[in-house]
Amino acid sequence: MQQIDRRDFLKLAGLGGAVFVSGLAGCASTGGAAQEDFYFVQLSDPHWGFQGPVANPDAGGTLQKAVAAVNDLKIEPDFVMFTGDLTHTTDDPSERRRRLAGFRDIVSGLKNKSVRFIPGEHDAALDNGQAWKEFFGPSFYSFDHKGVHFVTIDNVSDPAARIGEQQLAWLKADLALQGEDARIVVFTHRPLFDLYPQWDWATRDGAQAIELLMPHRNVTVFYGHIHQENHHMTGHIAHHSAKSLIFPLPAPGSQPKRAPIPWDAAQPYRGLGFRSVDAEVRKADYEITEYPVGKA
Numbered sequence: 001m002q003q004i005d006r007r008d009f010l011k012l013a014g015l016g017g018a019v020f021v022s023g024l025a026g027c028a029s030t031g032g033a034a035q036e037d038f039y040f041v042q043l044s045d046p047h048w049g050f051q052g053p054v055a056n057p058d059a060g061g062t063l064q065k066a067v068a069a070v071n072d073l074k075i076e077p078d079f080v081m082f083t084g085d086l087t088h089t090t091d092d093p094s095e096r097r098r099r100l101a102g103f104r105d106i107v108s109g110l111k112n113k114s115v116r117f118i119p120g121e122h123d124a125a126l127d128n129g130q131a132w133k134e135f136f137g138p139s140f141y142s143f144d145h146k147g148v149h150f151v152t153i154d155n156v157s158d159p160a161a162r163i164g165e166q167q168l169a170w171l172k173a174d175l176a177l178q179g180e181d182a183r184i185v186v187f188t189h190r191p192l193f194d195l196y197p198q199w200d201w202a203t204r205d206g207a208q209a210i211e212l213l214m215p216h217r218n219v220t221v222f223y224g225h226i227h228q229e230n231h232h233m234t235g236h237i238a239h240h241s242a243k244s245l246i247f248p249l250p251a252p253g254s255q256p257k258r259a260p261i262p263w264d265a266a267q268p269y270r271g272l273g274f275r276s277v278d279a280e281v282r283k284a285d286y287e288i289t290e291y292p293v294g295k296a
Helices: 006-013 062-071 093-107 130-136 165-176 206-213
Strands: 019-023 038-043 080-083 115-118 141-145 148-152 183-187 218-223 230-234 237-241 273-280 285-292
Touching: 038 062, 062 093, 062 273, 080 218, 093 130, 148 165, 165 206
Parallel strands: 038 080, 080 115, 148 183, 183 218, 218 237
Antiparallel strands: 019 285, 038 273, 141 148, 230 237, 273 285
């Protein structure tokens, strides 16, 4: 295949949207691990099963459009990650499973079959993640890819919005195997820091997870939940939220109540989208490209 540089890649892959660059300096080689650049795609909060013509009259079609958009990328990503709220909440356990099955069937249409998932509170909080695990397996885990250590954190299966002592102990043990200069990427649903607790935009014991991550110099966190872009630093750790695939939400504290921003027929799909993350592993840089779901 013809080699292309990073700028050419962005031109080829671009469907529009803003680019945010997070540079984490000071990386050293970690010895035998592969050091190849790569990119992955993050999608979040599709809320399959949501019904709401004011917020999204195309609620039954937006996820399919996102799958088609990812399939149309000129360069195939190394993997695809969904960061929670795959389905919209329901009190009916049978309906919850129907929605999880429906979501799974739609995303099976992705050409890239390396697809990973973590739950959101809409998927997992009412039954401690039982149904979600039946369809997608463990709710937290880690894996390595081309010189980067990826960690997923479940901060939603506990309805109190806690990670919990057992998972924190697992995280501590997992990170103990990584050097201080290891390149670490964390996926989670809720923000680990207190973005706006009044709107449930926080994790009650998230500070403990951040404390465990702090000794590592090259950490980046990607999350969902807040249905908009937000970029935040806790010390040297960068946190980036992803847009939703169902409806946008207002900026933290910008209005009295957290409520979906109404659909704008003049600019359909405005505020919705997914992102690619282009990892330049040798420098632990992550170049983020935001993509709209449809034409705005």
